[in-house]
Ligand code: SF4
């Protein structure tokens with residue numbers, strides 16, 4: 646079997662370590678974690694409904710019927726470590742196995758490794774995927790409708806409350822949880838990306854782990 650690409654290997658390692666650590670946690674801590682991500686999941690639900698209501702037809706017509714979506718290109722998205730944590734937390738063991746098998750059995754092509762005939766294999770896809778709208782879709786839906794444009798801007802601001810470390814944010818907190826548990830991953834961008842580290846330092850967040 647050919648070696649995995651660096652991208653696939655990093656994804657696989659992250660999924661495995663998250664599964665290992667979560668399975669070692671007592672139920673009380675898992676309950677706490679599920680409670681901790683509740684407001685984020687509510688946010689995701691609202692964004693998803695918005696996308697379904699206003700973009701599903703456009704996306705279907707432009708991309709999915711022709712299978713040329715610019716949204717799901719090969720190795721085209723950044724997956725945050727917190728994306729993996731949240732997805733594993735919400736997935737069944739079989740769904741996680743499917744992700745791992747998909748990464749291992751990847752035969753290349755132009756599409757994201759996680760895209761199959763019925764769509765994305767993630768139960769809760771990465772935030773970058775959820776929030777991506779191409780210019781074509783934005784122009785058709787948002788350019789002419791100030792109310793929808795303002796709603797979308799509100800979602801973008803809310804996304805930053807979970808991901809953008811100018812204050813303590815969920816995505817940073819989830820990385821810390823695993824770092825403190827002795828795990829490490831290149832997907833921990835809030836602890837690895839020089840730009841995000843500078844942003845944290847500027848906002849007095851530093852490298853502190855609780
Ligand atoms: S957002 Fe744009 S690129 Fe993505 S599926 Fe919709 S129309 Fe296609």
Ligand code: SF4
Pocket residue numbers: 716717718722757758759760761764765766767770771774
């Ligand atoms: S993870 Fe899912 S939504 Fe994101 S690019 Fe891949 S198939 Fe598309």
